Amino acid sequence: MTSQIDHLLTENRRFAPPAAFAADAVATAALYEEAAADREAFWAHRARELHWHTPFTEVLDWSTPPFAKWFADGELNVAYNCLDRHVEAGDGDRVALLWEGEPGDSRRVTYAELTDEVKRVANVLIGLGVGHGDRVAIYLPMIPEAIAAMLAVARIGAIHSVVFGGFSADSLRTRIDDAGAKIVITADGGYRKGKVSPLKPAVDLALDGRSGAGPQETVEHVLVVRRGGNDVAWTEGRDLWWHDVVPEASAEHEAQPFPAENPLFILYTSGTTGKPKGILHTSGGYLTQAAFTNKVVHDIHPSTDIFWCTADIGWITGHSYVAYGPLANGATQVLYEGTPDTPHPGRWWEIVEKYGVTILYTAPTAIRSFMKIGRKIPRKFDLSSLRLLGSVGEPINPEAWMWYHKIIGGKTAPIVDTWWQTETGAIMVSALPGVTETKPGSAQVPLPGIAIDVVDEDGTHVGNGNGGLLVVTKPWPSMLRGIWGDPERFKETYWDKFEKQGYYFAGDGARLDDDGDVWFLGRVDDVMNVSGHRLSTTEIESALVGNEAVAEAAVVGASDETTGQAVVAFVIVKESYLAEHPIDGLGNTLRLWVGEQIGPIARPRDIYIVGELPKTRSGKIMRRLLRDVAEGREVGDTTTLADTAVMSVISAQVK
Numbered sequence: 183m184t185s186q187i188d189h190l191l192t193e194n195r196r197f198a199p200p201a202a203f204a205a206d207a208v209a210t211a212a213l214y215e216e217a218a219a220d221r222e223a224f225w226a227h228r229a230r231e232l233h234w235h236t237p238f239t240e241v242l243d244w245s246t247p248p249f250a251k252w253f254a255d256g257e258l259n260v261a262y263n264c265l266d267r268h269v270e271a272g273d274g275d276r277v278a279l280l281w282e283g284e285p286g287d288s289r290r291v292t293y294a295e296l297t298d299e300v301k302r303v304a305n306v307l308i309g310l311g312v313g314h315g316d317r318v319a320i321y322l323p324m325i326p327e328a329i330a331a332m333l334a335v336a337r338i339g340a341i342h343s344v345v346f347g348g349f350s351a352d353s354l355r356t357r358i359d360d361a362g363a364k365i366v367i368t369a370d371g372g373y374r375k376g377k378v379s380p381l382k383p384a385v386d387l388a389l390d391g392r393s394g395a396g397p398q399e400t401v402e403h404v405l406v407v408r409r410g411g412n413d414v415a416w417t418e419g420r421d422l423w424w425h426d427v428v429p430e431a432s433a434e435h436e437a438q439p440f441p442a443e444n445p446l447f448i449l450y451t452s453g454t455t456g457k458p459k460g461i462l463h464t465s466g467g468y469l470t471q472a473a474f475t476n477k478v479v480h481d482i483h484p485s486t487d488i489f490w491c492t493a494d495i496g497w498i499t500g501h502s503y504v505a506y507g508p509l510a511n512g513a514t515q516v517l518y519e520g521t522p523d524t525p526h527p528g529r530w531w532e533i534v535e536k537y538g539v540t541i542l543y544t545a546p547t548a549i550r551s552f553m554k555i556g557r558k559i560p561r562k563f564d565l566s567s568l569r570l571l572g573s574v575g576e577p578i579n580p581e582a583w584m585w586y587h588k589i590i591g592g593k594t595a596p597i598v599d600t601w602w603q604t605e606t607g608a609i610m611v612s613a614l615p616g617v618t619e620t621k622p623g624s625a626q627v628p629l630p631g632i633a634i635d636v637v638d639e640d641g642t643h644v645g646n647g648n649g650g651l652l653v654v655t656k657p658w659p660s661m662l663r664g665i666w667g668d669p670e671r672f673k674e675t676y677w678d679k680f681e682k683q684g685y686y687f688a689g690d691g692a693r694l695d696d697d698g699d700v701w702f703l704g705r706v707d708d709v710m711n712v713s714g715h716r717l718s719t720t721e722i723e724s725a726l727v728g729n730e731a732v733a734e735a736a737v738v739g740a741s742d743e744t745t746g747q748a749v750v751a752f753v754i755v756k757e758s759y760l761a762e763h764p765i766d767g768l769g770n771t772l773r774l775w776v777g778e779q780i781g782p783i784a785r786p787r788d789i790y791i792v793g794e795l796p797k798t799r800s801g802k803i804m805r806r807l808l809r810d811v812a813e814g815r816e817v818g819d820t821t822t823l824a825d826t827a828v829m830s831v832i833s834a835q836v837k
């Protein structure tokens with residue numbers, strides 16, 4: 183980390199906004215002035231760009247922090263804003279989704295068609311007894327039906343909980359239970375890496391109950407999209423095919439208004455404990471900031487741009503910049519089902535060329551893997567349509583930034599490095615394209631209307647040239663409204679640390695350079711960032727100790743050239759297990775086990791079987807020392823260990 187920071191601090195390349203881009207940019211420097219003059223009026227102005235069935239009179243209610251209310255007396259319908267509004271304005275024929283399946287099949291869905299489909303799905307859900315405030319779990323591949331499902335749930339004032347299709351049956355079950363979902367919307371399977379990856383069997387497993395969980399009790403129906411064509415088991419009375427019920431349903435559905443603070447979705451994310459947190463977002467403030475940031479940071483010109491955010495809808499990026507932001511803005515976007523390298527390593531660039539993508543928003547991990555395979559691949563395709571590039575999910579190292587700039591952006595497209603979180607709901611820190619001079623590796627400046635700081639442990643501003651903790655100092659429209667069912671954890675996790683100042687603690691380390699620009703340095707807690715996916719060390723540890731062979735486990739995020747961080751586990755195997763089983767192959771068995779428990783993304787890159795773990799006298803595992811081992815560095819200060827010899831034993835075992 184130290185060498186990385188030194189490296190960042192010597193980065194002095196600067197890129198001025200290209201004049202041609204600036205001339206036609208949505209963002210202007212005036213936005214900063216407007217927000218500085220009156221922050222709440224600024225957000226009210228942005229909110230009024232949406233359609234309100236009942237206009238709001240109050241902007242922010244912060245009378246009971248940390249529970250904010252934005253635009254609370256206003257009423258709107260999120261789906262109406264993303265769909266009907268554009269159709270009524272005469273843009274029904276504009277393409278909303280340019281969908282590309284992994285095998286190469288494709289579909290174009292216009293705003294009129296998507297509106298029609300969403301109305302039918304809304305009617306199906308109502309027919310199944312889903313009403314205002316009910317929870318609907320969505321476990322789907324990246325297909326147009328996924329977007330339709332989210333919007334249909336929003337349209338009827340219900341709450342969706344999208345679960346990433348790469349999560350296991352157990353993870354799905356935990357999330358369904360926590361939210362108390364009434365319906366699950368899934369598919370038979372979807373295409374991944376050249377074959378059908380089944381989804382419905384995981385839903386069946388989750389609902390039928392395994393590992394002693396017993397049958398799930400809140401889910402009444404499973405709505406299944408046919409996509410993979412794979413055989414699936416069927417529970418009569420519970421399961422319904424989408425193609426049987428949706429086309430039959432009426433396409434008449436009038437969107438009802440709901441209060442601005444009506445819950446829109448729950449999205450589970452990893453925290454520092456084993457149990458994922460259900461981050462709750464509401465309607466008016468969320469949509470305001472998702473739409474505004476998409477418009478100004480991604481420079482959306484709805485009638486001419488082809489936007490492509492490569493995130494899966496299972497993550498917050500897919501919520502804000504696939505589902506809600508672009509549709510609220512009436513944009514045309516690419517939706518791609520599969521992996522970047524199937525059936526060939528140039529698949530993404532082929533898609534950029536095929537659809538003339540103008541704006542690409544992706545993660546540094548993807549850029550680094552393309553870098554690894556070389557410029558020859560993207561050079562085979564015409565990428566000249568690209569005029570703006572975005573980065574999200576983890577710090578982008580200057581080398582990757584420069585490669586993105588030169589090889590993908592043809593040295594002309596500005597790059598916006600956008601920092602935000604599941605909790606923040608939308609982009610918080612980013613350059614404004616056409617306005618900000620960019621610096622490779624720095625996310626730079628808070629957006630207009632957003633107030634952040636970098637502070638020390640006491641909450642004092644660190645000053646330029648110093649590092650500390652990133653905080654958000656004032657409430658923002660798309661902020662999380664809580665953790666589903668756990669207000670105490672919400673306070674503890676984000677607000678207790680700087681309670682006196684009333685700051686939101688993000689969990690990220692950051693540094694201010696001499697210009698006051700922000701450089702993100704990674705998490706300061708037990709959260710890892712693997713390929714831009716958030717994973718909890720403790721969650722993987724509990725999965726490991728759940729295996730019969732494991733007595734104790736410690737997991738660390740070790741830096742990895744491609745994935746940013748990689749999961750490295752140190753496990754102590756039970757004597758009783760060793761007495762009866764060979765140790766060969768156990769590492770691999772445990773990797774697969776973690777994959778089954780959580781999902782393939784959580785599988786450790788390395789598993790070391792060790793005799794002991796480094797602990798302090800109070801019994802706390804010193805992950806810092808294990809990280810040194812995992813990264814092949816000399817082990818740091820061991821004086822606080824209960825047994826100072828343990829690290830040399832571990833280092834020897836790992837070698």
Ligand code: PRX
Pocket residue numbers: 451498499573574575576577578599600601602603604605625688689690702703704705711714715716
């Ligand atoms: O550590 C930060 C990192 O990703 C975390 C949030 O993860 P998640 O909730 O999954 O949302 C990811 C997509 C918004 C943050 O706490 N992170 C995200 N974007 C950046 C980043 N770190 C550095 N630079 C970024 N641009």
